[in-house]
Amino acid sequence: MAFKTEEMILNMGPQHPSTHGVLRLEVELDGELIISVKPHIGYLHRCFEKHCEAMTYPQVIPYTDRMDYLASMYNNFGYVVTMERFLNIQVPERVEYIRVIMGELQRIASHLVALGTYGVDIGAFTPFLYCFRDREKILSLFEMTCGARLLYNYMWIGGLSHDLHPDFIPACKEFLRYFKPNITELNNLLSFNKIFIERTANVGILPAETAINYGVTGPNLRGSGVKYDLRRNDQYSVYDRFDFEIPVGTGANGTLGDCWDRYYVRVREMEESIKIIEQALEQLPEGDINTAIPKRIKPPAGSIYGRVENPKGELGYFIMSDGSTSPYRLKVRGPSFVNMTVFSELCKGHLVADVIAILGSIDIVLGEIDR
């Protein structure tokens, strides 16, 4: 007797506890095996690019905060670096070092959220609480500097909004001293946990050639073995004065390029960020925190594409100006927007439960995808 089967379409709707925001996945299933996954986005489209055409260049900075709301310092950093290249402005040394310190602290905070929520998706609740406890300490350092916990508006064109608080440097050194053993604790709890490895190794394997063709960047590309980091390859700010490694995936617990590799690259990146912050604190010079810039910023008529290494990948700003005080067109190339395109490729042939594991390992933020 023939067994009659039918395919089922399962809707993981915009309201879902594990989709990291408002994302809708249309999953076509044959029993528990996935045939295809279609992501639907646009539920957080906030018309950022239309707003930029009506604001002046400095007024755009608070809007850039709100795109990738887990790494606002780096969004500011990317915009300010691109504008300074466009206007050909040189900022003081002290500003460069402070920007690097804030950027790397933000990288640690963003990775802590990624690792904590990945644990909750797989089923482990305790690492989430530990990661958020450590993140609160970084947020209080940011609050000491500029007054805000999540969306800072800190880096301005030509400098910064506030200088460092006198207590910042001892507090930052104390935080680094406190945080180093916590990475070992996280590894013992989650990274080398047998159940976690069973669920994430050999799942969602991304070969290096496919990753480059799909435009994937950041820890996802490095997890597939490609040693490509914009802080080294397309140098910006003062990153060439620091000594740090670029961690890549090695396939230690499964195949090269699986979910565990991408996850472990993020853990190793936190260790490297601690090294960069220690070196920057030692070399921090005295000086002014603002340069003289014209009262109304009017770049020459033309265009520029500048990019930085966000915690999630390559963040690019394409700015086109027509000589007036507002941008004519400002397009943002969000890393999560491009990383998401490879998701339907990765899911083919896996089970339903692996969809969540793969989605968590790509580490997306919907504010950046939809802008």
Added chain:
Amino acid sequence: MKTREEIFNSLKQEFPRDVLEFQNVPVEPVITVNPLAINKICHFLRDVEGFEFDTLMCLSGIDDANGEKITEADGTVTIKGGVLSVYYHLYSIKLNHKVTLKVSASRENPEVESVESIWKCADWHEREAYDMFGFIFLHHPDLRRILMPYDWEAGYPLRKDYKNPEFYQGIKIPY
């Protein structure tokens, strides 16, 4: 590693009718190209030795708004004629060089050849350019709206003469 001038000269030799000019605008020079030949030019740029552009960093649409501005009866401005453009930013990981290409298509019928078969990341970028400006990318496998709702009928939001509707499915939009 090649400079943008060298890349322009090699392209001009290979495709004399389709590569149009080298615009030396401030900060980053741009190479303008025929919109219906962009596919074969990008194949050349990706596969030939010495160029090897293996990633597309960004693809963005722009409304040049250089047509005739007509003031309607209710005071708003519509634009007739002129062009819409698409900018392509390419990068080579192996050889570490960049190039910027530009294509322009007419406002009433903006047809551009798709590069999705060359770099898969152009898929969603082209859907977004269609959603925001109205470009029709020929031979794209699945061209539909991506950010706006699928039943949005009020036009293409990022054009300079876009007018906001008052209601959407019974919900009032303006403040």
Added chain:
Amino acid sequence: MKSLLDQEFTDSNIVITKVDDLLNWARLSSLWQLGFGLACCAIEMMATSASHYDFDRFGVIPRPSPRQADIIIISGTVTLKMATRIKRLFEQMADPKYIISMGSCSNSGGPYWEHGYHVLKGIDRIIPVDVYVPGCPPRPEALLEGLLKLQEKIRKESMVSKTV
């Protein structure tokens, strides 16, 4: 020596009160929230549930399904595409249900009020709101104060009048 609870009840553990007070006390002490975060305010809501500003000590735990939730905290910008889905989720929740609007985007459109062609200027255009928490994003302490104000509102309710 008698324990604290024994000292409260002098008459062999019997308390006399009104039915209204009893129901209101039960409702406000265990408001289960629907796990629903849209944008940046959702991160502050997650930080409120984490251990530093613990939400659980007020009885609030996240539930994934709208049928099992009492309260929905709209945190983040509401777009037109999402508005129809929120209306449907709200209608699926069972009575008595309460809404907290967190952040300036869901109060009145936020920083996107002027040129946002796809932003809903305030969630109260489609569902009725009980408490508004201002801020962009509001601090976790502000969200806790919003919850306490909601508890005060529930304390004054009565069985004869509808909540929503």
